[in-house]
Amino acid sequence: MHSIFxxxxxxxxxxxxxxxxxxxxxxxxxLELCRRYGVLDQKHMIVKSPPSLxxxxxxxxxxxxxxxxxxxxxxxxxxxxMLKYGIGTEDNPPLRGIYEWSRKCAGATWEGMVxxxxxxxxxxxxxxxxxxxxxxxxxxxxxxxxxIVIAIKEAVNHNVKITYLDIDAHHxxxxxxxxxxxxxxQFISIHEFGKHIYPYSGSAEESGEGDGEGFxxxxxxxxxxxxxxxxxxxxxxxxxxxKGFRPDILVAELGADSLVSDPLTxxxxxxxxxxxxxxxxxxxxxxxLATGGGGYDIYRTARCWTLAWAILNDVEPKDQFAGLVGGxxxxxxxxxxxxxxxxxxxxxxxKDKIRQEVDKTIKFLIKRHHL
Numbered sequence: 001m002h003s004i005f006x007x008x009x010x011x012x013x014x015x016x017x018x019x020x021x022x023x024x025x026x027x028x029x030x031l032e033l034c035r036r037y038g039v040l041d042q043k044h045m046i047v048k049s050p051p052s053l054x055x056x057x058x059x060x061x062x063x064x065x066x067x068x069x070x071x072x073x074x075x076x077x078x079x080x081x082m083l084k085y086g087i088g089t090e091d092n093p094p095l096r097g098i099y100e101w102s103r104k105c106a107g108a109t110w111e112g113m114v115x116x117x118x119x120x121x122x123x124x125x126x127x128x129x130x131x132x133x134x135x136x137x138x139x140x141x142x143x144x145x146x147x148i149v150i151a152i153k154e155a156v157n158h159n160v161k162i163t164y165l166d167i168d169a170h171h172x173x174x175x176x177x178x179x180x181x182x183x184x185x186q187f188i189s190i191h192e193f194g195k196h197i198y199p200y201s202g203s204a205e206e207s208g209e210g211d212g213e214g215f216x217x218x219x220x221x222x223x224x225x226x227x228x229x230x231x232x233x234x235x236x237x238x239x240x241x242x243k244g245f246r247p248d249i250l251v252a253e254l255g256a257d258s259l260v261s262d263p264l265t266x267x268x269x270x271x272x273x274x275x276x277x278x279x280x281x282x283x284x285x286x287x288x289l290a291t292g293g294g295g296y297d298i299y300r301t302a303r304c305w306t307l308a309w310a311i312l313n314d315v316e317p318k319d320q321f322a323g324l325v326g327g328x329x330x331x332x333x334x335x336x337x338x339x340x341x342x343x344x345x346x347x348x349x350x351k352d353k354i355r356q357e358v359d360k361t362i363k364f365l366i367k368r369h370h371l
Contacts, residue, residue: 001123003046004121004123004124004125005034005048006048006112007050007127008048012024012027012028012031014101022296023070023298026292028293029303032046034310042315044313045178048111050126053150057154058235061134061151066138072084073095086138087144091328092142092143102127102144103145106150111123114154116288117249124288125312129291130253131146132146143174148172148174149178149179152251161249162247163185163285165238165251167189167190167277168189168253168294169255169273170198170265172187172189179216181208191218191219192220192222192223197266217369219238221364225358226305226351226354230269231276232278236312237365250288252281256294256305257294259295262294262300270343271300271303271340274307274308278307288312291342311362337368
């Protein structure tokens with residue numbers, strides 16, 4: 001077994017601004033926790049710095065004119081035309097250095113895929129990746145370069161079958177769009193759905209077109225969905241579909257914004273369900289490319305990614321400083337004295353309504369996909 005954790009202190013320190021919810025420092029917190037809990041010191045693991053992705057590979061997901069606009073913005077230029085590319089909005093500000101930063105974040109995801117394709121590598125993880133909203137000629141939802149689309153297209157060009165599972169609270173619209181007509185890529189997104197949550201897409205009726213009919217699967221969930229209901233959807237829809245498709249490589253966007261404390265979303269999960277999903281994935285495919293994604297409670301996100309990395313590598317986290325004077329936990333760790341959350345459930349009529357809505361979606365998908 002061989003595993004790669006991609007990390008760069010320089011990339012983790014990149015600043016989107018004090019009022020912007022996206023904080024790359026989550027990756028640094030995750031790395032620190034992984035080291036503290038002894039899940040990054042195994043012989044089969046290496047920490048590797050992300051490479052800068054060459055221009056030719058960026059064209060797998062983006063248009064030449066968009067990339068040129070992004071390059072100019074990254075050099076500090078401000079120009080009216082950038083707005084038509086989605087740059088200059090509250091979500092996607094014009095940041096000096098954003099082009100090179102995005103190229104390196106994408107480079108880690110792309111190289112992680114190449115390692116899985118060509119080497120004896122089993123697990124690659126890029127917590128600085130997962131930009132699933134970026135479109136061919138438009139930045140969107142904090143995402144400038146769609147690293148996931150680039151990596152999956154590289155794999156498809158090598159004639160392998162890919163399952164893409166997105167557990168981010170937001171629908172993976174940029175990835176869905178790229179493979180909506182493709183039968184070699186199984187796209188599955190389980191996300192919060194509704195008129196108030198970005199990107200306002202991902203209904204159960206969206207299922208692919210042409211050769212890709214039936215290979216796109218969306219599982220929309222109402223706000224306040226908890227672990228119990230979430231896992232029911234995973235066990236009845238997600239796992240049977242992946243088992244039936246039998247991918248060569250599984251790509252997992254492990255956004256952690258579906259958790260109860262996230263300030264931007266309305267799902268009510270704990271990392272108990274999050275980690276159970278990761279465990280199930282580990283048993284479904286021998287080669288997994290994992291990325292970060294959403295997650296705006298940075299400490300809770302770091303805990304999720306630490307646990308995900310440990311599970312993917314069959315390593316049990318152990319606090320290296322337990323019992324030592326001055327050994328302190330940070331963030332939500334202090335609340336629970338563990339990497340794992342306390343259980344949390346919704347009850348009463350509200351839970352009944354959520355369950356009925358999700359059960360209706362599950363039955364629709366079971367019928368559509370002949371499960």
